[in-house]
Amino acid sequence: MTRDLLQQLREVTADDRIGVLKKAADRGAMEQWRQSGVAFAASSEAMENVYYSGLHKLMDCIVPMDGNGHVLHEGGVYLGSWLESTGTMSAELLSRFMPAVAEATFRLFADYQREDGLIPYKVTPAGPAYRQIQMVTPLARSVWNHYVQNGRNKMFLRSMYQAMSRFDDWLASRRDTRGTGCVEAFCTFDTGHDLSPRFWHIPDTPHLDDAAQCNPDSPLLPFLAPDLTANVYCQRQYLSRIAEELGEDGAEWKAKAAASRQSLFSHCYDEEDEFFYDRDRGGRFVRVQSDVLLRVLACEVGDRDFFDAALRRYLLNTSKFFAKYPFTSIAMDDPRFDPFSSYNTWGGSSNFLSIIRAAHAFEHHGRYVELTWVMLPILAALSRMTRFAQTLSPWTGEEGYTESYSPALLCLLDYVERLCGIMPVAGEELWFTGLLPYDMDHGQEVAHETGYRRAVDGTVYELITTRQGAVIYRDMEEYMAFPFGVRVITDRNGQLLKLIGMSIREIEGCICYLGQSLPFTIKGNEQLEYADGGFSRISDIGVVLPEYR
Secondary structure, three states: OHHHHHHHHHHOOHHHHHOOOOOHHHHHHHHHHHHHOOEEEEOOHHHHHHHHHHHHHHHHOEEEEOOOEEEEOOEOOEOOEEOOOHHHHHHHHHOOOOHHHHHHHHHHHHHOOOOOOOOOOEEEOOEEEOOOOOOOOOHHHHHHHHHHHOOOOHHHHHHHHHHHHHHHHHHHHHOOOOOOOOOEEOOHHHOOOOOOHHHOOOOOOOHHHOOOOOOOOOOOOOEEOHHHHHHHHHHHHHHHHHHHHOOOOOHHHHHHHHHHHHHHHHHHEEOOOOEEOEEOOOOOEEOOOEOHHHHHHHOOOOOHHHHHHHHHHHHOEOOOOOOOOOOEOEOOOOOOOEOOOOOOOOOEOEEHHHHHHHHHHHHHOOOHHHHHHHHHHHHHHHOOOOOOOOEEOOOOOOEOOOOOEHHHHHHHHHHHHHHHOEEEEOOOEEEEEOOOOOOOOOOOOOOOOEEEEEEEOOEEEEEEEEOOEEEEEEOOEEEEEEOOOEEEEEEOOOOEEEEEEOOOOOEEEEEEEOOEEEEEEEOOOOEEEEEOOEEEEEEOOOOOOOEOO
16 A cells, blocks of 8 residues: 555646646746645545645635735635734745745735834735734744745845844834833734633724724723733844844843743733733733633743643643644633634634644644644544634534635645654754544544655655555655654755654654664654664653643
């Protein structure tokens, strides 16, 4: 079967599978896809069809923008690019597949920056809009990851750095009216939390539709917002890195980042609950446990022990956020929790934006096994999708509001690549992951065998994965073989660097590499470094188990 799947992978082309392109912009996007060399094959025809259907629908989200090339749109009812999502996390994921589209999307927000430094919260065919700030994933982190992954274009990096520096000044001078060092939310839309109980009795938009004004008659506003503050903390950390890359001193940004972190914990962290809350005008915590926690953690706040505590108490807790299809936008034991997903809501349902933001939070702390427990049910749900909605029922996995939503489409591409594909990382590494989707729902097959292809620096790599093991081919020749449940990490030339245990079980086996059979034993999340024909342990942090209460 493996040989048949390999042949199937080599014969498949995205052009044949996605059908007729709808518009001229699709041709340029497809050319970038071809250059990536990415292809996917599966033992399940349904899963393979869903993959290429998703790619076809992603093309609908790539549109020409006067003077900016082709850019990514949010998709569905959202006709434009939003800073909180399209212009950051979504473009960061797209960067691995269509880097020119991703870069043009990043540039939108710098090109339309206002003279006073405010970056638009969205750019649509009607033009830029500045009514609110609406930011979640730090722009600087996404820009940096695109930069290191795609040739280190310093002209691009410098222009984005200048824009982000000016935006930091705007936020510091206009969104810290209480002098706490936190970034303040003036309305619901500042964080994109539509219909969330977090913002009940709060206006959706800022006072007089001015991002610099807060309703002076509100009994609650402004909020000291943990997710906005964490965003700026992380943003400043990466601005320091960018400054140094450009030959400047990053020390001032590091100091500003440290001040943001101090403000975040001083004003927004409840030590008893071990949770981040808004603090209202009266100095009270807004005790709504929402995906704010995941947002803060994805901004690289806290060390591994801090993250592990959050996993146990909240993120992997089935009475909090670890629903059958995680993650819910409100804790499930909150009486205000609303599981319905048929409308644009952050009042309970799982949202694909939370799902695609999660990977960075887990991987930043080496929690690779735990992340697979999120990916498996989501891929099972994706395998039966037809519309690719924004929201997902946390109970059934059925798709909810809108369709052709680019975060959902990119989640499909991203999760397939992370689980059973070939993923370029930080411009230096390649991850070959020997896992498979699992039949989580009614025993319905997702894919019992998979094949994945990607071109890197002129070399074509292929990965075939079965329950018996995984095989890497390089330029059509068998190159490496390793047991199921392991991630192999190489440099971009395919030279073996290390192994990661991707299953909760201990795996004992051999990796076939350069004509040698190299034995090893590896546990979940354990990392082994390869050198001098053998392996040595880098780290062994164990696995954090799900909780029920």
